[in-house]
Amino acid sequence: MTAETSDTRDRPAPLAADPIASAREQWVEHGWEDAAPGMAAITSLMRAHQIALARVEATLKPLGVSFARYEVLMLLLFSKRGSLPMKLVASRLQVHPTSVTNAVDRLEGAGLVTREAHPGDRRALIITLTPEGRAVAEKATAALNTEVFARPGLGAGDVEALIRVLGRMRQQAGDF
Known part of the structure; x- marks a missing residue:
């Protein structure tokens, strides 16, 4: 069974109408017309996040890693030595150190991965990718590229437009 076949079997039947469009209409009817487009955009973005995350997690599950752990593996894989201070990992992934x-x-x-004390700062830790971690990162990337990233559910033009729009949103929020 392919991942796509499994995905379609596990999904509930589609709704007859778009619930976010219906909510937008309700916003307008309640006098919140100025906020209705933003509510629809943010709610759509959050639902799209759920959809994308479910696809990613289903692809990674057989490899025993979550997307959060995959991101750590890839950050280490892309580093020159296969290791980084834990504080730098948190900063680059834009997540709390916890x-x-x-x-x-x-x-x-x-x-x-392995974790060792930083040689120059006893309060800091260095995270290093193991050969097994490198193999999992490479397998996970191949699976994600094939099953998710190469087929995100949007046409190429829409993908590029989405990247630009979300990039502006992230920049305005202070991401970069």
Whole structure:
């Protein structure tokens, strides 16, 4: 069974109408017409996030990693030495250090990374990718490229437009 076949079997039947469009109409009817487009946009974005995350997690599950752990593996894979200070991992992934600690705990328990004291700063930790971690990162990337990233559910023009729009949103929020 392919991932696509599995996805369609596990999905509930489509709704007869778009609930977000219906909610937008309700917003207007309640006198919130100025906020209705933004509500529809943010709610749509959040639903799209759920859809994308479910596809990604289903692809990664057979490899025993979540998307959060995959991101840590890939950051280490892309680094020159296959290792980075934990604080830098948190900064680059734009997450709280506690989230990185939790991900690293799981990755270390699975033998995919090691954690050592920083030689120049005893308060800091260095996370290093193991050969097993490199193999999982490469397998996960191949699966994600094939099953999710190459087929995001949008045409190429829409993908590029979405990247631009979300990039502006992220920039306005201070991401970069």
